[in-house]
Amino acid sequence: MTRLPAEVDVAIIGGGPAGLSAAAELKRLGVASVLVLERDSEAGGVPRLCGHSPFGFREFHRPMFGPAFARALVARAREAGADIRPATTVTSLGPGPRLTVTSDEGVAEIAARAVLVATGAREASRAERLIGGSKPGGVMVTGALQGLVYGAGARPFRRPLILGTELVSFSAILTCRHASIRPVAMVEPSERIVARAPSGLLPQVLGIPLYLATDIAEIRGGERVEAVVLATATGDVTIETDGVVVTGRFRPESTLARLGGLEIDTHTGGPSVDTCGRSSEPGFYAAGNILRPVETAGRCWEEGRAVARAIARDLAAPAADRGATVTLAEGPLRYVMPQRLSSDGPPALNELQLRADRPARGRLSLRAEGREILGHKVSVRPERRIRIPLPAGNYPVQVVFEEEP
Amino acid sequence: MVQSQGTRQRYDVAVIGAGVIGCATARRYAIAGARVLLLEKAADILDGASKGNSAILHTGFDAPPGSVEAACVAEGYREYLDIREKLGLPLLRTGALVIAWTDEQEAALPELIDQARANGVDDVQMLSRQETLSREPGLAPTLRASFRVPGESIIDPWSAPLAYLGQALAHGAELRRNSEVLGGRFDGEEWELRLAGESVRARLVINAAGLFADEVDLALIGTRDFTTRPRKGQFVVYDKPAAALASHILLPVPTKITKGVVVCPTAFGNLLVGPTAEDQTDRRTARLVPEALAALRRRGEEILPALKEHTVTAIYAGLRPATEFKDYCIRSHEGLNYVTIGGIRSTGLTSALGTASYVFGLTEAAGFGFDAPDEIAWPNVANISEAGERDWQRPGNGGVVCQCELVTRREIEAALEGPLGARSLAGLKRRTRVTMGRCQGFHCSARLAKMTRDVFDTPMAERLDHD
Ligand SMILES: Cc1cc2nc3c(=O)[nH]c(=O)nc-3n(C[C@H](O)[C@H](O)[C@H](O)COP(=O)(O)OP(=O)(O)OC[C@H]3O[C@@H](n4cnc5c(N)ncnc54)[C@H](O)[C@@H]3O)c2cc1C
Ligand SMILES: Cc1cc2nc3c(=O)[nH]c(=O)nc-3n(C[C@H](O)[C@H](O)[C@H](O)COP(=O)(O)OP(=O)(O)OC[C@H]3O[C@@H](n4cnc5c(N)ncnc54)[C@H](O)[C@@H]3O)c2cc1C
Numbered sequence: 001m002t003r004l005p006a007e008v009d010v011a012i013i014g015g016g017p018a019g020l021s022a023a024a025e026l027k028r029l030g031v032a033s034v035l036v037l038e039r040d041s042e043a044g045g046v047p048r049l050c051g052h053s054p055f056g057f058r059e060f061h062r063p064m065f066g067p068a069f070a071r072a073l074v075a076r077a078r079e080a081g082a083d084i085r086p087a088t089t090v091t092s093l094g095p096g097p098r099l100t101v102t103s104d105e106g107v108a109e110i111a112a113r114a115v116l117v118a119t120g121a122r123e124a125s126r127a128e129r130l131i132g133g134s135k136p137g138g139v140m141v142t143g144a145l146q147g148l149v150y151g152a153g154a155r156p157f158r159r160p161l162i163l164g165t166e167l168v169s170f171s172a173i174l175t176c177r178h179a180s181i182r183p184v185a186m187v188e189p190s191e192r193i194v195a196r197a198p199s200g201l202l203p204q205v206l207g208i209p210l211y212l213a214t215d216i217a218e219i220r221g222g223e224r225v226e227a228v229v230l231a232t233a234t235g236d237v238t239i240e241t242d243g244v245v246v247t248g249r250f251r252p253e254s255t256l257a258r259l260g261g262l263e264i265d266t267h268t269g270g271p272s273v274d275t276c277g278r279s280s281e282p283g284f285y286a287a288g289n290i291l292r293p294v295e296t297a298g299r300c301w302e303e304g305r306a307v308a309r310a311i312a313r314d315l316a317a318p319a320a321d322r323g324a325t326v327t328l329a330e331g332p333l334r335y336v337m338p339q340r341l342s343s344d345g346p347p348a349l350n351e352l353q354l355r356a357d358r359p360a361r362g363r364l365s366l367r368a369e370g371r372e373i374l375g376h377k378v379s380v381r382p383e384r385r386i387r388i389p390l391p392a393g394n395y396p397v398q399v400v401f402e403e404e405p
Numbered sequence: 406m407v408q409s410q411g412t413r414q415r416y417d418v419a420v421i422g423a424g425v426i427g428c429a430t431a432r433r434y435a436i437a438g439a440r441v442l443l444l445e446k447a448a449d450i451l452d453g454a455s456k457g458n459s460a461i462l463h464t465g466f467d468a469p470p471g472s473v474e475a476a477c478v479a480e481g482y483r484e485y486l487d488i489r490e491k492l493g494l495p496l497l498r499t500g501a502l503v504i505a506w507t508d509e510q511e512a513a514l515p516e517l518i519d520q521a522r523a524n525g526v527d528d529v530q531m532l533s534r535q536e537t538l539s540r541e542p543g544l545a546p547t548l549r550a551s552f553r554v555p556g557e558s559i560i561d562p563w564s565a566p567l568a569y570l571g572q573a574l575a576h577g578a579e580l581r582r583n584s585e586v587l588g589g590r591f592d593g594e595e596w597e598l599r600l601a602g603e604s605v606r607a608r609l610v611i612n613a614a615g616l617f618a619d620e621v622d623l624a625l626i627g628t629r630d631f632t633t634r635p636r637k638g639q640f641v642v643y644d645k646p647a648a649a650l651a652s653h654i655l656l657p658v659p660t661k662i663t664k665g666v667v668v669c670p671t672a673f674g675n676l677l678v679g680p681t682a683e684d685q686t687d688r689r690t691a692r693l694v695p696e697a698l699a700a701l702r703r704r705g706e707e708i709l710p711a712l713k714e715h716t717v718t719a720i721y722a723g724l725r726p727a728t729e730f731k732d733y734c735i736r737s738h739e740g741l742n743y744v745t746i747g748g749i750r751s752t753g754l755t756s757a758l759g760t761a762s763y764v765f766g767l768t769e770a771a772g773f774g775f776d777a778p779d780e781i782a783w784p785n786v787a788n789i790s791e792a793g794e795r796d797w798q799r800p801g802n803g804g805v806v807c808q809c810e811l812v813t814r815r816e817i818e819a820a821l822e823g824p825l826g827a828r829s830l831a832g833l834k835r836r837t838r839v840t841m842g843r844c845q846g847f848h849c850s851a852r853l854a855k856m857t858r859d860v861f862d863t864p865m866a867e868r869l870d871h872d
Contacts, residue, residue: 039808040848049851087804091797091811102811106800125845127720130641130698134690135721137830137865140846147851154854154866179869218692223829223863251716255809255843258646266714 004085004101004108008033010311011099011112012082013090013256016045017297018288018304019118020073021059023082025308031315034082035110037101039089043077044070045120047297049146052174058298067150069297093117093260097283114283114311117257117271118304121289123168124249126219131246133229136221138243142172145245149179157243161228162186162208163216166248166383168294170199173206176245184241187211187230192359194248194383211237219244248383250293257290267328267335268292274323274340275347275390276314277307285311292337292353306348319344324396326352331401332360332380343394352388354399356380362403364388368395416442416579417775419598419607421586421621423450426749427613428566428573429757433765434611435576438775442605443570443578444598446585448862449832450825451566453615454753456835457640457691457723459667459680462496463755464556466521466529467659472732473763475524478752480759485560488758492568493785494560495672495792501557501654502537504548504708510658511549517658518552529554543650543709557654561672561790562754563835567825568786569757574824575782582828583862586614589625591741598625609773611744611764616688616726618734618747626738631728631747637691638680639722641701644843647676647715655708664751666704672790673810673838675718678705684727691722718809718843725750733760737767744768787816789838806856807849809842817853821860828862 009031012019015038026034042048047055050066057063060072078084088103097115101108123141138157140148148154158181162172165188176183186203191213193200203210217231225244230237252270254262262271263280270291277285287307288300295303323340334357338349352366359382365375366388373391380386380401391397418434420427423445431443447453462485465478489496505511514531521529530553537551538544570580581600589598589610596610614621622629648670657665668678678701698720706712727750728734734748744764749756788795789812796802796813803814820827820836827833830840830853839853840846846853854865 039805041804041852089797089805089808089811102797102802102805104800104802104804106802107798122844122847125718125843125847127642127845128717130693130695130702130717130720132693132695132698134692137863140850141844143844143847144850147848148854148866149869151851152854152866153869154851155869156850156854156866217695253844255644255646264714269716 004088004110005033005035005083006109007111008035009112009315010034010114010116011110012036012116012118013099014038014045014118014120014288015043015074015084015086016118016120016288017047017073017301019045019116020077020304021301022116022118022287022304022308023077023084024080025305026312027080027082029309029312031312036077036082036084037088037090038084038086041087043074043084043086046143049150050171051146051150051178052171055297059301073301090256093256093284095281113315114285116307116311117262117279117284117286117290118288119253119256119290121250121252121294123247124251126246129246129249131216131219133219134221136219136225137223138225139219140245142168142175142245142247145172146175149175155179155181157181157225159184159241160243160245161239161241162245162247164188164247164249165193165195165200167195167199169247170195170202172245172247173202173208183208185209185211185239187214187216189213189215190382216244250289252290252293254290257286265335265337265339268337272339273337273349274342275338275349276310276319276342276345277348278310278319278342292335292355303349310345310348313345324394327396327398329398329400332356332358332403333399333401336399341390341394341397347390350390352390352399354386354388356382356384356386358382360401360403362401365400366391367398367400373397414605416440416605416607418442418609418611419444419596419605420611420613422453422612422614423570423580424453424455424613424615425451425566425754425757426615426746426760428570429761430611430613430746430764431573431578432569433761434775435573435578436778436781437765438777441573441578442607443573443580444584444586444600445580445582448583448829449827450570450580450582451563451835452831454724454726455562455566455615457638457721458562458754459669459677460559460562460671460754461654461669462558462560463752464526464554465524466526466554467517467664468524468752469731470520470523473735474733474752474756477733477756477759477763479525480762481756482759484758484762485755491783492572493788494565494568495788495790497559497670497672497792499557499559499653499670500553500555501656502532502541502551502553503656503658504537504544504551505658506548508549513658514550514552521554526554526556528556541651541653541655543711544655545708545710559654559670559672560754564786564789565754566757567836571784571786571825572782575784576778580824586621587624591743596742609742609768611746613746615749616724618726618745622745626741626743630736631730631734633688633747634727634729635685635688636725636727636750637683637685637722638725639693639697639701640677640679640720641698641705641717642671642719643676643678643712643715644718645674647712648674650709650711651676666701668705668708672792674791678702680723688724691724693720693722716843718845719841735760735764737771739771787819806852807839807842809844810838812837812839817856821857828860830857830861830865833857
């Protein structure tokens with residue numbers, strides 16, 4: 001492989017759907033040098049290890065399995081002329097923009113006119129969720145399970161318990177089935193399955209006992225998981241099992257961005273951006289799941305493409321405006337993204353994306369100077385999309401959710 | 406040296422237990438020329454009390470003056486500084502702030518400063534509220550005052566014992582894992598230690614069995630003069646951006662039972678909050694308790710309010726080998742060629758080298774001497790801390806495998822090799838930090854499973870053969 005270039009027009013961190021679609025689009029728009037830096041041994045992002053459907057509707061107009069979808073995205077970006085470098089990890093960001101990367105060759109510095117951060121999201125680990133008990137082997141997030149099954153051809157357990165009922169939790173079930181792993185139970189802390197039907201019906205169809213309003217009280221085991229104690233509404237239940245899949249509760253993979261000085265929105269956990277994907281730091285943009293937890297591959301792909309157009313425009317004529325703020329009032333809503341409205345150029349992110357922390361009903365409205373400019377009654381649930389069209393004009397707005405008692 | 410009629414199974418010294426104390430003790434005797442055998446019942450070294458601590462290299466400023474512990478801590482501290490560069494070990498000279506949050510605590514500071522001076526730590530420095538805040542702007546402004554102990558430092562809690570043991574091996578010591586000492590007999594000259602299915606002979610036996618030191622005493626010499634009372638300590642570890650919030654080790658004013666909840670940087674660029682102090686009878690399992698972990702988070706946020714915005718990346722717990730005595734329980738059993746090192750409660754990482762020298766002194770006084778080698782070897786351990794250059798910064802590293810902790814393929818391969826090679830994921834973690842970062846294995850599990858398939862005693866996952 002040739003050496004990494006020391007200077008490029010656009011450096012893209014992360015070769016997932018968002019980064020790869022941005023790369024292809026930038027090349028299509030005539031940007032001379034576009035470099036994609038991907039830390040994994042192959043580009044493609046999370047779908048590369050999702051040996052299941054559905055991917056690709058939006059991008060290729062047909063249902064695809066994750067790996068085929070990932071390969072197709074890589075091929076498109078490469079054909080468009082992007083320079084894709086797998087096995088290359090970005091370790092720090094600096095003003096300029098400037099990047100430090102590491103690979104088998106050691107450390108290198110890259111200067112770019114613009115940097116797109118597209119590092120994706122990951123699931124909250126057992127540690128992050130403060131799950132108690134001992135620390136045996138066999139406790140992992142869905143991403144790790146998929147890596148083991150599809151990436152390493154390995155079976156880490158035979159009868160695991162699955163924590164969570166988000167969409168990704170059902171990916172975990174499908175992955176288990178692929179490896180002849182039979183989950184013993186599915187456990188959901190809230191009172192309802194989080195994902196929509198039909199995925200939500202999967203446990204029933206497959207005869208996996210479902211425990212709602214239940215949390216893991218304790219994981220037991222020495223070398224390997226031996227049992228899990230569940231705290232249910234009616235008391236503790238001990239289930240013998242040899243593994244735990246901790247699923248969902250995604251959070252943006254934003255440590256690199258944060259250490260690089262990009263302003264982080266504590267609600268999304270990702271960098272604050274304006275409607276063009278511009279972060280707080282000049283020359284740094286973000287797209288895909290790093291912006292918020294969590295969207296489908298198709299939407300991330302779309303976002304990458306749209307932010308690429310904003311980048312290409314800015315390279316020709318830099319934007320000056322920092323944009324008006326979008327803020328969130330206290331309530332059941334967890335986040336709103338983008339965090340700023342820019343009047344410099346057509347928006348790449350063309351709606352306000354919101355998510356709720358808990359189920360709630362009430363009036364969702366957008367206010368400017370205390371005056372409602374848009375509003376309607378809604379019923380919201382966690383991990384479901386909530387969208388508000390972008391307000392016309394460039395003034396600070398606040399998102400308010402007035403709950404019905 | 407060993408007499409010629411001896412078999413391969415005959416040693417000068419058998420050390421029971423490869424915790425940090427056993428590793429340092431094996432080193433001390435090996436570099437003095439003894440033929441040393443280190444016996445560890447677990448699949449890997451550092452599997453007991455030494456697997457989870459705060460990693461502070463204590464000056465001993467708050468040790469009980471005149472105690473064996475104070476002497477061993479002071480000597481351990483001194484020797485660590487003396488040898489660490491030769492072994493490639495890191496030192497983060499952060500210093501500590503002992504912070505008073507109430508009137509009562511503020512009133513206790515002068516006495517603590519006197520105690521520090523009595524322990525020979527005389528560079529402590531009283532700081533007003535303002536002075537404290539200007540040094541640590543992230544602290545909650547409700548603090549009253551503090552004093553600074555410049556010498557308190559952070560080290561790498563796994564590489565240090567690994568380096569001690571590596572040096573012992575370079576001097577001919579042997580390590581046997583999965584080798585529990587079940588019993589033994591002293592014939593007036595020599596010990597015969599019984600392991601599962603075999604026995605070994607040694608002139609001198611040193612019991613460094615940590616949490617089990619009292620039980621090993623019972624099994625070998627038929628009596629014990631202390632009883633282990635395990636004291637659990639739980640921790641939460643924050644992701645790297647949180648490390649910017651504090652540059653010192655932040656200590657509370659200690660109470661009689663515990664040093665209290667500490668907020669401190671780690672050698673790996675994280676921030677740690679803990680430990681709790683919970684007495685229990687179980688010597689094996691340090692159970693994590695969600696409520697206690699949540700309370701640690703809250704305590705951390707009280708001390709450093711900005712911690713609220715940071716994520717926890719790891720949780721762990723350790724067991725202190727406490728006893729009914731406050732001081733260490735180090736006993737040389739004259740006439741039995743036997744030494745017990747028990748009750749190395751909460752300062753063993755710091756004191757290990759000092760404790761080893763102390764014990765060496767006891768046996769020397771009892772007549773044990775060895776032919777010192779002409780030269781001392783100083784094998785380097787691989788640096789995995791942020792204090793020095795890391796492998797990912799050098800060419801030919803094979804690429805990064807664990808992305809959060811930037812662990813390279815070459816580092817992992819090296820950690821799996823040789824007589825000290827990791828034989829379990831836990832052991833590999835301690836040697837390289839793989840999977841210890843924010844994603845907890847999301848990205849690297851698959852590659853690790855492949856790389857370790859034929860190496861670990863229990864593989865991470867079985868092979869999927871489609872049938
Ligand atoms: C288990 C699972 C199942 C899923 N199933 C579906 C599904 O069925 N259908 C669907 O539409 N969506 C699914 N998704 C969601 C989908 O995978 C994501 O929406 C999509 O991959 C997001 O794209 P992205 O480019 O933002 O991030 P990612 O795909 O996460 O890509 C980010 C890339 O950045 C790289 N990277 C990160 N940090 C660095 C760095 N410092 N240096 C270099 N590279 C770096 C990463 O290695 C990664 O390749 C699933 C997700 C998961 C986890
Ligand atoms: C929460 C916590 C925080 C701490 N913080 C610090 C700190 O910041 N600084 C500091 O200096 N110290 C600290 N310590 C203290 C330090 O970790 C301990 O003092 C030290 O680890 C004790 O080591 P050890 O070798 O005596 O015991 P262990 O590590 O328990 O080693 C004993 C070994 O003997 C083995 N063994 C037992 N029985 C047998 C047998 N029959 N045959 C063979 N092998 C056997 C065990 O498997 C074990 O590996 C802390 C401790 C805890 C728990």
